[in-house]
Amino acid sequence: MKRIYLDYSAATPVHPKVLQAMTPYFEDIYYNPSALYLGARQAKKALEDARAQTAQILGAKPSEIIFTAGGTESTNLAIHGVMQFFAGAEMLVSAIEHDAVVKPASNYKNKLIKVTGEGRIDLESLTSQITDNTVLISVMLANNEIGTIQPIKDVVKLVADIRQKRHASKNPMPLYVHTDACQAPLYIDVHVAKLGVDIMTLNGGKMYGPKQSGILYIRTGVKLKPIITGGGQELGYRSGTENVAFAVGFSKALELADKGRLDRAKAMTELRDYFMTELETKFGAEITGHRTNRLAQNVHAIFPGTDNERVIFALDDAGVSVASGSACSASSDIASHVLLAIGKTEQDARSSIRFSFGKSTTKEILVEVLALLESALKA
Numbered sequence: 001m002k003r004i005y006l007d008y009s010a011a012t013p014v015h016p017k018v019l020q021a022m023t024p025y026f027e028d029i030y031y032n033p034s035a036l037y038l039g040a041r042q043a044k045k046a047l048e049d050a051r052a053q054t055a056q057i058l059g060a061k062p063s064e065i066i067f068t069a070g071g072t073e074s075t076n077l078a079i080h081g082v083m084q085f086f087a088g089a090e091m092l093v094s095a096i097e098h099d100a101v102v103k104p105a106s107n108y109k110n111k112l113i114k115v116t117g118e119g120r121i122d123l124e125s126l127t128s129q130i131t132d133n134t135v136l137i138s139v140m141l142a143n144n145e146i147g148t149i150q151p152i153k154d155v156v157k158l159v160a161d162i163r164q165k166r167h168a169s170k171n172p173m174p175l176y177v178h179t180d181a182c183q184a185p186l187y188i189d190v191h192v193a194k195l196g197v198d199i200m201t202l203n204g205g206k207m208y209g210p211k212q213s214g215i216l217y218i219r220t221g222v223k224l225k226p227i228i229t230g231g232g233q234e235l236g237y238r239s240g241t242e243n244v245a246f247a248v249g250f251s252k253a254l255e256l257a258d259k260g261r262l263d264r265a266k267a268m269t270e271l272r273d274y275f276m277t278e279l280e281t282k283f284g285a286e287i288t289g290h291r292t293n294r295l296a297q298n299v300h301a302i303f304p305g306t307d308n309e310r311v312i313f314a315l316d317d318a319g320v321s322v323a324s325g326s327a328c329s330a331s332s333d334i335a336s337h338v339l340l341a342i343g344k345t346e347q348d349a350r351s352s353i354r355f356s357f358g359k360s361t362t363k364e365i366l367v368e369v370l371a372l373l374e375s376a377l378k379a
Contacts, residue, residue: 001319002319003319003320003321004319004320004321004365004368004369005321005358005360006320006321006322006355006356006357006361006369007321007322007323007354007356008297008356008357008358008361009144009183009206009295009297009298009323009354009356010323010356011205011206011211012205012206012207012208012209012358013208014208014209014210014249015208015209015252015253015256017252017256018208018209018210018249018252018253018256019249021248021249021252022210022245022246022248022249022252023245025043025046025244025245025248026245029042029043029046029244030043031043032241033046033047033241033242033244034231034233034241034242043244046244046247046248047067047242047244047247047248048062049251050067050244050247050248050250050251051065051067051247051251053251053254053255054215054250054251054254057191057254057255057258058190058191058192058200058217058254059191059192059193059194060192060193060217060219061220063220063235064217064218064219064220065215065216065217066215066216066217066218066234066235066237066238067213067214067215067234067238067242067243067246067247067250068213068214068215068216068234068238069212069213069214069243069246070203070204070205070211070212070213070214071098071100071180071182071201071202071203071205071206071214072100073214073238074201074202074203074214074215074216075098075100075101075104075138075178075180075201076100076104076227077216077224077226077227077228077237077238078136078138078178078199078201078216078218078224079091079101079104079105079108079136079138079178080104080107080225080227081224081225081226081227081237082135082136082176082178082199082222082223082224083107083108083135083136084224084225084227085223085224085225086135086173086174086223088109088133089108089109089133089134089135089136089173090108090109090110090111090131090133090134090135091105091108091109091110091111091134091135091136091137091138092110092111092112092113092126092129092130092134092136092137092138093105093110093111093112093113093137093138093139094112094113094115094121094138094139094140094150095112095113095114095115095337095341096115096119096140096143096145096146096148096337096338096341096342097138097139097140097180098140098144098180098182100180101138101140101180102337105138109133111129113125113126113129113137113139114341115341115342116342117342117343118148118289118290118291118293118342119143119146119148119288119289119290119338119341119342120148120150120151120290120293121139121150121151121155123151123154123155123158126155126158127158130162130175132166132171132173133173134173134175135173135174135175135176136175136176136178137155137159137175137176137177137178138177138178138179138180139152139155139177139178139179140179140180140181140182140183141179141180141181141183141184141188141190141195142181142183142184142187142188142294142295143183143289143295143338144182144183145300145325145336145338145339145354146288146289146294146298146300146338146339146342147183147289147290147294147295147298147299147300148289148290148293148294149188149290149293149294149295150179152177152179152195152196152197153195153196155177156177156195156196156197157196159175159177160196162175163175174222174223176198176199176222177196177197177198177199178197178198178199178200178201179195179197179199179200179201180201181200181201181202182201182202182203182206182214183206183295183298184295185202185206185207185254185257185258185261186206186207186208186257186261186264186265186297187261187264187265187268187295187296187297188261188265188295189261190202192217192219197217197219198218198219198222199216199217199218199219199222199224200216200217201214201215201216201217202214202215202217202250202254204246204249204250204253204254207253207254207256207257208253208256208257208359209249209250209252209253209254210245210246210249210250210253212246213243213246213247213249213250213253214250215250216237218237224237226238226239228240264296265296266296268296268297268357268361269296271297271357271361271362271363271366272294272296272297272298272299272357274363274366275299275355275366275370276299276301278366278370279299279301279370282370282374283303283373283374283377284303284304285301285302285303286301286302286304286348287299287300287301288300288301288302288339288342288344288352289342295356297356297357297358297361298354298355298356299354299355299356299357300325300352300353300354300355301352301353301355302344302348302351302352303351303352303353303377304348304351305351306351306377307350307351308324308350308351308352308353309324309350310379311353311373311376311377311379312324312353314375314376314379315369315372315373315376318372318375318376319372320369320372320373322353322354322355323353323354323356324336324352324353324354325338325339325349325352325354335349335350336349336352339352355369
């Protein structure tokens with residue numbers, strides 16, 4: 001039985017071209033890039049070439065790109081780094097952020113930004129909670145569970161106005177915008193100059209790159225403390241011997257994501273809209289998240305009166321892999337804070353399933369999944 005995979009938001013297979021680009025740095029050029037001999041210099045060049053290419057795609061400077069071991073490390077560096085530099089300051093986070101943002105933020109003075117029933121942040125809630133002591137606002141570009149895309153440019157514009165007022169009043173406290181964009185690069189432009197953010201997290205494992213690869217973009221002038229100290233690698237922000245193979249793999253994955261983004265987004269949007277309509281008409285499902293301002297590959301639905309674990313296991317037995325929400329916290333029995341934040345009940349959360357599409361997804365596959373889902377819901 002050939003399995004059907006519909007959990008691309010959780011993990012993507014490594015693209016063959018990414019694996020090909022990485023392989024030499026496992027087998028031949030495996031040296032420590034901090035050493036002085038020829039092989040080490042070759043490794044160092046590959047690392048810096050990967051940094052330069054990543055920067056070029058994102059519209060950043062190479063000195064603004066820090067390679068990390070994935071999205072969670074990047075968000076932790078962003079939050080702990082800024083909040084420890086500005087001890088006693090406060091931050092704002094949206095109510096539907098990933099746990100990799102919510103949990104680090106809980107160590108500091110923080111407030112939640114309310115969201116609408118579709119998962120879009122309430123700009124009035126954001127504005128009303130900014131004080132003279134607010135230093136960081138963290139709003140994800142696109143939600144990993146319900147797929148809703150946030151109005152980041154509106155947040156950036158609001159922050160720019162506040163910065164001007166602080167300058168006029170001689171308030172020295174900066175105000176930074178961080179966005180977790182891990183789910184975005186395959187479908188949304190993550191050019192930092194266009195977004196206008198100060199700090200951005202990306203994850204290679206969500207875009208056909210290796211797991212445990214990622215970057216943190218830190219705009220020149222942003223102040224933060226490193227949270228991993230030692231030899232001072234990664235421009236002093238992230239000590240430890242650099243993982244050259246994974247940096248190369250991340251850079252290649254980002255290149256491939258950027259090249260095919262528009263066509264990929266168009267194709268996935270057509271499949272997404274078809275599947276959402278079928279779920280509503282055939283099963284009476286309730287689609288969560290914004291209908292159109294959402295990730296092209298994301299369908300999150302509530303099936304009233306069902307037990308999502310039972311349905312997921314039934315689909316798994318039938319050869320279909322789907323998820324109940326964020327796989328990063330899938331072992332938890334606690335109802336999704338994302339669904340609760342948009343006004344859903346704990347029962348709604350336990351009746352919800354996330355389908356996320358990728359390179360192997362076709363309309364024919366979705367037709368087959370709909371038939372298997374009908375059986376699973378009756379099981």
